[in-house]
Amino acid sequence: VVEAMGEGVTGFEPGDAVVLSYYSCRVCGTCERGHPAYCERGYAGNFSGARPDGSFPMRWRGAPIRSGFFHQSSFATHVLAHQHNAVKVDRKAPLELLAPLGCGFQTGAGAVLEAFKLQAGQQLAVFGVGAVGLAAVMAARVAGAASILAVDLDAGRLELARELGATDTYLAAEPELTKTMLKRTRGGVDFALECVGIPQVLRQAFEVTRPLGTCGLLGLPSPEASEVTLSMTRLLYGKRLVGIIEGDADPKTFIPRMVALHAEGRFPLEKLSRSYDFEAINDAVHDMEARTVIKPVLRMHGGSTR
The missing domain is CATH 3.40.50.720 (NAD(P)-binding Rossmann-like Domain)
Structure with a gap:
């Protein structure tokens, strides 16, 4: 759930429910041809931890944190994400089920x-x-x-x-x-x-x-x-x-499509994922390694999930 926005962010407001997916610049040749998954700036945008202008939003002891993973921060209660990573969904949507849609x-x-x-x-x-x-x-x-x-x-x-x-x-x-x-x-x-x-x-x-x-x-x-x-x-x-x-999907349109299919009962996400409180992360890892769960989802406490 969006808690705050930086200057210049458009299309979102605090309280919006979002699913996070991969970053794409939306302006390079492959993005303009409708294939943002192959964005020319995609690797840097998803894994370097840097903003598009090359600056870093997070630092540790004065040094920039040069790491990121789709801006999802999966083991944290909060995340700093670019607006291109976020896809707005219905505020009443079951976010725990929708979390794995982004990848x-x-x-x-x-x-x-x-x-x-x-x-x-x-x-x-x-x-x-x-x-x-x-x-x-x-x-x-x-x-x-x-x-x-x-x-x-x-x-x-x-x-x-x-x-x-x-x-x-x-x-x-x-x-x-x-x-x-x-x-x-x-x-x-x-x-x-x-x-x-x-x-x-x-x-x-x-x-x-x-x-x-x-x-x-x-x-x-x-x-x-x-x-x-x-x-x-x-x-x-x-x-x-x-x-x-x-x-080869554009998250901005394809994630809402999957959400709609789930709402229609044609894309049963509940059969693929299981939620765990963060305190049970070791259980989630064990079940994943034992192949008893397809997609473990960690339920965080301290952030906004609704």
Whole structure:
């Protein structure tokens, strides 16, 4: 909830409920073309801790704090954020449920609805059904996908994926998985998403993409394992491989869209997140590592959440 605003801030007032997402300058070439996720100043704006003019809003013992993470300050009661990071939502909205919309859920759902623009009757395969992958599954159901194939190492996650709209689920260790999926889809899916950042999984997602289909990379690879080998011959058949940041979605319009879908009962966020008081942060971390919760949300005391 907005408590105060700096000089020059427009479009907000104290008491507004907001969801925080990524920063974009709104004036560079990619922003003006409607793709703020690829903002030319995005990295500095989201991670340097600096304002657009290069100054720093916070200091410690006289030195600027040169760090930031989407201006979200997830372990603090208050945050200094740029107005471009904030998206206004209904003051009566369930903010604890909406908090994860700004990154992971937007990435998965946006990839399906914005980057792919999946149409009713098309097929989607999702490799990795954590927060990002499950949001993609829900979005594909909203779009009317004919088949939604989910792949993961965890049987429990696959069960949840089926509950959220997946028509077919596969354990990642299943033998001849690629062949099985190609047979099920009669030659491949229209779209595939790699949501874990593992080279061999990206290769598998590419292989189950049909000719003229598109495979999207959402997972963030480790620096030690970030290269992948693909068949140039299969690329010749019109296959496309694209990297997708933040679902190629504009938070200012896409977050309200997800909020509306949730209000309609078509985007059940409550099945993906669980709230914890900040004092129980260790429990939240344990449950996340044990894979018993998709998205733990910390409930802070001392700040305004309503």
